[in-house]
Amino acid sequence: xxxxxxxxxxxxxxxxxxxxxxxxxxxxxxxxxxxxxxxxxxxxxxxxxxxxxxxxxxxxxxxxxxxxxxxxxxxxxxxxxxxxxxxxxxxxxxxxxxxxxxxxxxxxxxxxxxxxxxxxxxxxxxxxxxxxxxxxxxxxxxxxxxxxxxxxxxxxxxxxxxxxxxxxxxxxxxxxxxxxxxxxxxxxxxxxxxxxxxxxxxxxxxxxxxxxxxxxxxxxxxxxxxxxxxxxxxxxxxxxxxxxxxxxxxxxxxxxxxxxxxxxxxxxxxxxxxxxxxxxxxxxxxxxxxxxxxx
Numbered sequence: 314x315x316x317x318x319x320x321x322x323x324x325x326x327x328x329x330x331x332x333x334x335x336x337x338x339x340x341x342x343x344x345x346x347x348x349x350x351x352x353x354x355x356x357x358x359x360x361x362x363x364x365x366x367x368x369x370x371x372x373x374x375x376x377x378x379x380x381x382x383x384x385x386x387x388x389x390x391x392x393x394x395x396x397x398x399x400x401x402x403x404x405x406x407x408x409x410x411x412x413x414x415x416x417x418x419x420x421x422x423x424x425x426x427x428x429x430x431x432x433x434x435x436x437x438x439x440x441x442x443x444x445x446x447x448x449x450x451x452x453x454x455x456x457x458x459x460x461x462x463x464x465x466x467x468x469x470x471x472x473x474x475x476x477x478x479x480x481x482x483x484x485x486x487x488x489x490x491x492x493x494x495x496x497x498x499x500x501x502x503x504x505x506x507x508x509x510x511x512x513x514x515x516x517x518x519x520x521x522x523x524x525x526x527x528x529x530x531x532x533x534x535x536x537x538x539x540x541x542x543x544x545x546x547x548x549x550x551x552x553x554x555x556x557x558x559x560x561x562x563x564x565x566x567x568x569x570x571x572x573x574x575x576x577x578x579x580x581x582x583x584x585x586x587x588x589x590x591x592x593x594x595x596x597x598x599x600x601x602x603x604x605x606x607x608x
Contacts, residue, residue: 316365317366317367320370320371322344325411325463325498326370327498328499333506337365349389350389367400368505369411372411391441394448401455402454406453408448409456409458410448411457415434418434422577425577427584434574435572457525458527461496461529462529464498464600475539478557479547480557481556484560486563487539487560487561491535491575492533492579493529493533494529494580500599507591508589529596530595531596532597543604544557552608
């Protein structure tokens with residue numbers, strides 16, 4: 314099996330490049346080889362490699378910058394997935410694409426299911442939803458995996474930012490009225506391998522059905538709770554000196570940003586767990602594993 318992987322040096326892409334290897338030949342391309350804003354090059358790469366599976370974690374992810382760069386956000390997050398889906402359909406390849414909790418407005422009081430109405434409240438969410446719709450309209454086999462609050466032991470993310478700030482500052486102020494589920498990039502990659510293996514078998518058996526699935530760790534917390542847990546684990550490990558003494562919970566209104574955020578980013582994994590026979594680990598256990606690796 315030949316797998317084309319975009320965004321091979323990103324947080325999720327870096328993990329996928331390793332976890333996908335047991336399934337077959339992995340052709341991992343990064344932005345220098347496959348810039349998603351260059352649709353003709355993207356099309357040519359699929360034609361060149363003729364993959365059986367295309368895995369697309371690459372995206373425009375600068376949520377606040379997207380408010381002033383909407384054209385670029387839509388080009389990368391909507392038009393590029395459309396091209397990938399159309400090319401995958403031509404060659405009978407399975408497209409695995411990642412989306413986000415930001416397709417929802419966050420007004421629901423319980424975790425979102427795949428059947429809930431989408432209503433993005435920022436440009437980034439709008440562009441990711443447009444990408445989902447483009448894939449669904451292309452006519453080929455696809456899996457859309459929505460995830461949230463992604464972090465990793467490398468790259469720029471909330472985990473690494475909090476670790477740095479806690480070493481520099483005695484006090485931190487972190488938003489406490491947005492709820493979601495921190496999700497380790499490696500967990501996303503490992504689940505993807507399981508999902509791809511089963512889906513390719515179903516394709517070959519003629520029983521595959523395209524669908525969208527929510528893929529996060531289990532449980533929930535706030536950004537404040539996430540930050541506090543990071544600091545607690547660093548202290549438990551005793552392998553880094555922290556200056557931080559207190560993390561103050563603050564409302565979203567005290568930390569204004571260009572893009573609105575959903576107050577509720579929780580996603581229900583029920584469909585994923587039932588379809589693929591999985592049980593998702595708790596977010597704090599996954600975080601601990603990631604931080605053991607970091608230390």
